[in-house]
Amino acid sequence: MDFSQTVDSFTRRDWQGTTDGTVRFALVGLGWWTVDEAIPAIRDTDLCEVTVLVSRSQEKAQRFAEEADVPHATAGADFHDGDCADAYDAVYVATPNAYHLEYVQTAAELGKAVLCEKPMESTVERAERMVEVADDTGIPLMVAYRMHTEPAVRRARELVAGGTIGEPVQVYGNNSQSLLSLIDDPDQWRLDPDASGYGTSMMDLGIYPINTTRFILESDPVSVQAQMASTHEAFADVPDERSTATAVYEDGVHAAFTATQNAYEDTELKITGTEGQLTLSPAFHMDCELAVETDDRSFAAAADDVNEMTEEFDYFADRVLTGESMSADGDHGLYDMRVLEALHESAETGKTVTLE
Template identity: 60%
Template sequence: MTLAGWIDQYTDRDWQQSTGGTVRYALIGLGWWTTDVALPAIAESEFCEATVLVSSSEEKATRIADEHGVNHGISYDEYHAGTAAEAYDAVYVATPNAFHLEYAETAAELGKGVLCEKPMEASVERAERMVDACDDADTPLMVAYRMQTDPAVRRAHELVEEGFIGKPVQVYGNNSQPLLEMIPDRDQWRLDSELTGYGTSVMDLGIYSINTTRYLLRRDPVTVESRMASHHEAFADVPDERSSFIAMLEDDVQMVCTASQRAHADTQLKITGTEGQLELRPAFHGECTLHASRGDVTVEISHASFEAVEEMREEFDYFADRLLSGREVYPDGEHGLVDMRTIEAIHRAAESGAPVDIGR
């Protein structure tokens, strides 16, 4: 395919199999991401409808449901009891990490599809239990890696597959943000190890570099080395206010990544091959822009060049399309487990000061 032809197809839904139908979602966890991002994305979607909101109290859930024109607002206890189960087909789990498992298990028992936010859980063991619960109930499970539905990322993968950069050689990724400026609460769950899991910067931010690279290259990490530090008192309960790691991927592709929850906002991912280079900048927040270079040719493509594509809308529609068509889900739970095992290995490597092999 020529670059011109490739650009013409930039926003195509290459994954879509369904031509009609609706999947009704119950949204579990009503933080700002759900109310400000997920609900508007579903409202703009082709195959989705939000019909149930689930929160810590029925009063809160009902209030927010009324604000957004959603039919049902129920509490967590009511959800586990099966209240309004007839009103939804799938759940979107957007609670703090350490609570994902219990809501996925209930959805599996009720026969509902599960779209679970990343990282899957607070630990590898709990993520494995989620996969087992969904497998045992024959319930579709998808991990919400929204970058995999972004056109810039999907087209970058196609360029890699078609040999645009030659053989992949190295990767650099960074994801940083000033968390305490964004959410000025030192008691927030991302700084509580019992809720977030192994840490905060790699779990919440570094996972973007890890998973997007895995999607682009179809290569998984094999070994990792890592360094971490926490200086600010708000980060006393987590080890990785600042983090960096080196990973060796399959086929000896080397990856260097940094992530911090207390730094200037910046997101980028650069993949260099023997013949060319692809860079996503900004990569993970804002409108993802793709820079493709080979020889003396450089192409820059941003969302501004096309009708805006909202990756969360695409994510919800993608999962709905899989449910409506009966097609295989990607990324599924087994895919998400690789990231969980990689993150756990990164933290072990930081503790030991030595390279760690990633378990399977």
């Protein structure tokens, strides 16, 4: 795809297979992301509606259901017993990482499609069990990498595939935010390894540039190195308040990624090729702008009127309704979990870790 075609059709849904039908969702986990981002985004979809809210307590679920005008609410224990099962077709799991598996298992037993937030789980072993459950029951399982349906990212992928920047050579990505400014609680789950998994910055933030690079280049990391440190007292239980990773992707592309939960907000992904450079900046916090530069051409564009979550939910629903395969399936998410495990292993040992 050339520059002019990219600009002229920047926001097109090249993935859309149907405009008919509705997928009814049960939303599991009523943190700020679900309440402030997912529910409003689903209201603007073409193919989705929220019919059930699930929280650890019936009181909390009922309260948010009334506020959001959602017809059904249930507690987690009742959800596992099949409460409201006739009222939804799919489950969106947005609990802390270490609780994803149990809800996916229940959804699978009930024959419901699953959209599970990234990262898939807290450990590789639990993510493997999730994939096995989905495969054994035959349910659709998608990991919620919303960057895959962000128009700027999809256009970037097309331009790279079309040779616009020549052969990709190197990548730089960063994702940082001040977690304690967002949630003023040092006891929150992202700082608890029992809930978050291997750590906090790479698990929650670094996964964005790592995975978005996978998607744009259509290539996987084959070896990684990392350094991590925690200095702030609130990060005492996790190893990666600050983190740096290097990776070699298939075809020899070298990448460097930084991520921290305790710094000024900044998001960027830059891919340099033999004939040009592609930059996403801002990149990962619900705003994304694509800039491309070569020796003789350049442009910048953003889909300011597109909500990434709306696109993600409609993509998932489209695949459920049409029966088509999902690009970010369980195996795709599981590979990222192995990358995350390898990065933390490298930080502990000081060695390069090869992914098989």
